Amino acid sequence: MGTTTKSARRKSRAVTIHEVAAVAGVSPMTVSRVINGNTNVRESTRQQVMRAVEALDYTPNLAARSLAAAQGTRIALIYTNPSGAYLSELLVGALRAAARTAAQLVVHSWDGYSAEAERSAARVLARSVAGVLLPPPLSESRGVISELVKAGVPVVALASAHVAPDVSHVRIDDFRASKEMTAHLIARGHTRIGFIKGPPNQTASARRYDGFRAALVEAGIALDDSLVQQGHFTYLSGLAAAEKLLARRKRPTAIFASNDDMAAAVVSVAHRNGLEVPRDLSVVGCDDTSAATTVWPELTTIRQPIASMSNTAMDILLRSIHTEQHEVVDHVVDHQLVMRDSVAPPARPPG
Template sequence: MGTTTKSARRKSRAITIHEVAALAQVSPMTVSRVINGNANVRESTREQVMRAVQELDYTPNLAARSLAAAQGTRIALIYTNPSGAYLSELLVGALRGAARTAVQLVVDSWDGLNAEAERNAARALARSVAGVLLPPPLCESRAVISELVGAGVPVVALASAHFGDDISHVRIDDFRASKEMTEHLLALGHTRIGYIKGHPNQTASGRRYEGFQAALAEAGIALESGLVQQGHFTYRSGLDAAEKLLARKKPPTAIFASNDDMAAAAVSVAHRHGLEVPRDLSVVGYDDTSAATTVWPELTTIRQPIASMSDSAMDILLRSIRRKEKDVRTVVDHVVTHQLIQRASVAPPAAAGG
């Protein structure tokens, strides 16, 4: 009794490749090429098709020849990232990509390994997998990358500012994103902005700091060294850095932390000092992980679509593996659009003139 909704009908039967093609406004053959990792598809078309695949929750027939081959493909995701929120987003995207392409995803932590141990682990890994996803900070390890590339294993680096000609990258423009966030604070009247740097072992940290510096320079504001503190992308390092910033004789009216974990820590320190965020201190972060919305007030931040980036990286890696089988080697530098997300942690400075 009653009518069946469109979504209910959709769940009651398998979505076809023709429906995906219609939504993406391409031919079914193009959809097939995208799903099978064919190189002869424009990047914009590929993204258009993948959006339709995700919107319709399309699952290709696992008995199809193209994905039957993928079932025997082992792809490794190796991590040492200290942020649990970042890691969670990363895994969501990788698992989504693995499910869509039917590859076997191997997830391993290399926490605590020194450079030589990482090199040995990479050498062993190269013998057992067809491709590797490297998030930060491992995507910055030349030792690991050289071992994998030397063994002929395709690698995709996630969220690394560096682009070389030996591996593919999926990233956002960290310089531009950080500059936009700094300009947002400047437009509200903040001229004393504290900055908490990211871990020095990641090139993205450097690009974010450069974007911050560039925005200040364009606004004619001299960089005060005491308003810049070193962080390491951990909550603890954010606590230490924020304490130093707020203990200054003339503290900042805003703090820009290089990730959400450190920004959340800065909010906690502000509360400890009896400051109200954002009335007395504005705080902004970076990444838009779960940490941005589990703190009060919720953080204004840069949205780096980590899960989508991880999913895209899986797709790029699978295409690289198939090209390798045909003795064709191609690297991709895929720059994903970021977004400045405004929430309740920012307001104009309380004192006139910032």
């Protein structure tokens, strides 16, 4: 019988990109980058890969090349129970970046997952994506983050005031923003100010409350604990907190809710109780989502540029993926106080 030629051997079983990677001593992703002409590969590495390609007589499959390219820029955005307005802004920014860079954005909801289920889902996800975008509250989950980091997947945490050393962050300075808003209310004459906190498991919520307290201290105003209510960044929690604050015999002249959904709920409760905003009660929020402009009067609030932040986060992820250098970045975005019609001086001196 004749000797089997190299050509016949290749036809009987196609060489895979993983075999090329093993011979070249690099990752399959690097082989894909070389084959697709990516410039972010060292010349010595490129030559090493091409020698392996020639030695194995490797011919890339066009469909496989397209799939590899898509997987190389496949970014996951994972959310759990966010404000609908907040999620909408997140998606606008992330989709804008995906369209601009030809990255593939996949969106996952992990609502109702236990901590262990989140960790398990993170381990599975790490096998199929090149990077992960984590909005709150998952941006605070050490379990999820540790699984992704352990798998070598770059992560950008959004809107977390806790700056972890192993992931990148895009955020505003929640403490300074909240302090400035509280100072604005004080400058308008308010000294009896109610505050509705966000979820206790989110550091951004804690920093907003810290900023509120710092502004009171700076102005020489004693903190009245009875004017502080717990919320959870939801409209319903804002309703419950506002009912308690406005039921007080000596009610506040202004309420600072630590997100717009809860601030919109405060306006609703005020109207239901026959109070006019801002004549009888000033109301401010935070984030400047669509909720701020779908109530009457429109809310004075802190603009957290959520769409711009998720756009920036996508850019950071893609830069990390394409350069294979998982540089950790803490990107603090400028906030802005947006003045609308929900604030006025108190109708009567508090007391």
